[in-house]
Amino acid sequence: MTWSAEVIVSLKPVVNDPQGLVVRDGLRQLGFDGVRAARVGKHIVLEVDAEDEHSARELVSRMCETLLRNPVIEDHRISSLRRLEDG
Amino acid sequence: MRFGIAVFPGTWSDRDCARAVTLAGHEPVMLWHKDRDVKDADCVILPGGFSYGDYLRCGAVARFAPLMDAVTEFAAHGGLVWGICNGFQILCEAHLLPGALSRNQSLQFRCEPAYLRVETTVSPFTSGCTQGDVLQIPVSHGEGRYVADDETLDMLERDGRVALRYVAADGSAVGARSPNGSMRDIAGVLNQGHNVLGMMPHPERASEALLGSDDGMRLFESVSHAVRHGDSFANIW
Numbered sequence: 001m002t003w004s005a006e007v008i009v010s011l012k013p014v015v016n017d018p019q020g021l022v023v024r025d026g027l028r029q030l031g032f033d034g035v036r037a038a039r040v041g042k043h044i045v046l047e048v049d050a051e052d053e054h055s056a057r058e059l060v061s062r063m064c065e066t067l068l069r070n071p072v073i074e075d076h077r078i079s080s081l082r083r084l085e086d087g
Numbered sequence: 088m089r090f091g092i093a094v095f096p097g098t099w100s101d102r103d104c105a106r107a108v109t110l111a112g113h114e115p116v117m118l119w120h121k122d123r124d125v126k127d128a129d130c131v132i133l134p135g136g137f138s139y140g141d142y143l144r145c146g147a148v149a150r151f152a153p154l155m156d157a158v159t160e161f162a163a164h165g166g167l168v169w170g171i172c173n174g175f176q177i178l179c180e181a182h183l184l185p186g187a188l189s190r191n192q193s194l195q196f197r198c199e200p201a202y203l204r205v206e207t208t209v210s211p212f213t214s215g216c217t218q219g220d221v222l223q224i225p226v227s228h229g230e231g232r233y234v235a236d237d238e239t240l241d242m243l244e245r246d247g248r249v250a251l252r253y254v255a256a257d258g259s260a261v262g263a264r265s266p267n268g269s270m271r272d273i274a275g276v277l278n279q280g281h282n283v284l285g286m287m288p289h290p291e292r293a294s295e296a297l298l299g300s301d302d303g304m305r306l307f308e309s310v311s312h313a314v315r316h317g318d319s320f321a322n323i324w
Contacts, residue, residue, distance in 0.1 A: 011189075015189065015234060016189075016192070016268075018190055018191070018192050018193070018194050018268075019190060019194060022194060067143070067147065068143070070144055070147070070180070070187050072179075072185075072186060072187040072234065072235065072236075073187045073189055073234055
């Protein structure tokens with residue numbers, strides 16, 4: 001079975017995110033006074049082969065731990081996992 | 088002595104490092120990323136640049152190069168490994184050094200002179216300096232903000248593993264003039280065995296007076312001295 005997984009990699013809350021601060025300030029300058037905070041991360045879309053949903057999730061988690069995130073400064077979460085039609 | 092200089096696709100400071108090694112009177116040997124050994128080098132330099140386009144994160148892909156297996160093994164046996172700029176990022180990604188390099192506080196790519204205070208001389212890279220010396224060596228990076236948790240930072244300070252710290256030209260605290268906003272103004276860190284150094288500034292670009300500073304040669308000369316007197320140094324750590 002083939003699965004589509006979407007992963008969000010973001011800086012840990014304790015890690016300063018200068019990019020997010022610039023986005024926040026930029027939005028405020030454009031008149032969006034209500035913006036309280038902004039954080040910028042990465043959105044990674046994978047297609048993986050796995051027996052079932054559990055093993056697909058486990059596989060993607062291992063990919064995150066091994067390469068997709070830097071555990072010193074980044075967190076990850078699997079935001080979506082769905083089975084693709086065969087073929 | 089022989090300096091191995093790693094070349095990954097996208098490395099850009101390899102020739103500058105080779106030039107500095109030659110100026111110091113030593114032999115540079117280029118190590119291609121697909122090589123599986125370090126060609127009998129006494130010290131391996133991982134130079135600056137944008138290895139593999141810095142895709143995903145700086146240094147994240149270089150970590151998987153065949154050469155890095157050889158470099159990791161070399162380091163494990165006490166071999167001297169010197170990561171400069173992108174090389175420092177690679178060493179962190181390869182877990183040969185703790186911490187990570189994140190986006191500069193300013194979000195700007197900074198290419199400018201920096202001032203570094205030598206924090207320890209108990210390393211083959213700084214043994215020729217005096218503690219407290221201020222070296223003028225340029226930085227050139229967009230992602231050089233050293234980040235680690237407090238526990239790791241305390242451990243590095245306690246164990247004398249902060250090798251170099253950003254300061255102002257007169258040696259006072261760098262404050263807002265930090266090129267990248269590194270935690271505790273850390274510019275260079277050592278591994279536990281003090282045989283691996285990662286630093287963001289480029290000593291090879293401060294290798295002769297014509298370039299504005301030759302302070303970088305102090306580090307190259309320290310390495311060659313340490314290799315020549317390897318036995319006496321081994322007792323220090």
